[in-house]
Amino acid sequence: VQLVESGGGLVQPGGSLRLSCAASGFTFSNSAMSWARQAPGKGLERVSVIYSDGTTYYVAPMKGRFTISRDNAKNTVYLQMTSLKPEDTAIYYCAMGPSPYGIKGQGTQVTVSS
Numbered sequence: 001v002q003l004v005e006s007g008g009g010l011v012q013p014g015g016s017l018r019l020s021c022a023a024s025g026f027t028f029s030n031s032a033m034s035w036a037r038q039a040p041g042k043g044l045e046r047v048s049v050i051y052s053d054g055t056t057y058y059v060a061p062m063k064g065r066f067t068i069s070r071d072n073a074k075n076t077v078y079l080q081m082t083s084l085k086p087e088d089t090a091i092y093y094c095a096m097g098p099s100p101y102g103i104k105g106q107g108t109q110v111t112v113s114s
Contacts, residue, residue: 001025001103003094008108011084019079019108021094029072035079036100037090037110046100047092050077057098084112 007019023033035047048068049057056068067080077094091107093100 001096003096003103003105005092005094005105005108008092008110010111010113012114013085013112015084015112016080016082017084017110019081019092019110021077021105023075023077023094023096026096028075031096032098033070033077034095034098034100035068035077035092036095036104037092039087039090044100048079049098051098081110086112088112
């Protein structure tokens with residue numbers, strides 16, 4: 001199993017970013033996929049989940065600001081983030097399955113700062 005995140009960077013408050021996670025080594029279309037994040041000095045936090053049938057789940061602070069999606073033809077899961085806040089600063093990971101503690105990629109840094 002390999003998960004490779006990309007798309008992080010530095011963005012101003014109120015800005016947007018789209019993260020991507022390219023997956024390989026398993027049957028992507030059959031698997032739930034999730035995004036999690038870890039802010040400096042804090043524990044791992046679930047952000048969002050998308051199930052194989054397209055059903056989505058968001059942690060409350062991200063509802064209405066983040067959108068998770070998947071492209072099964074490309075074995076890729078996305079996280080569109082809008083209205084970013086400084087408290088969204090973290091390393092963002094994609095994970096295989098609905099749990100943030102499953103197999104994850106190396107992460108991509110998102111920094112929200114003016």
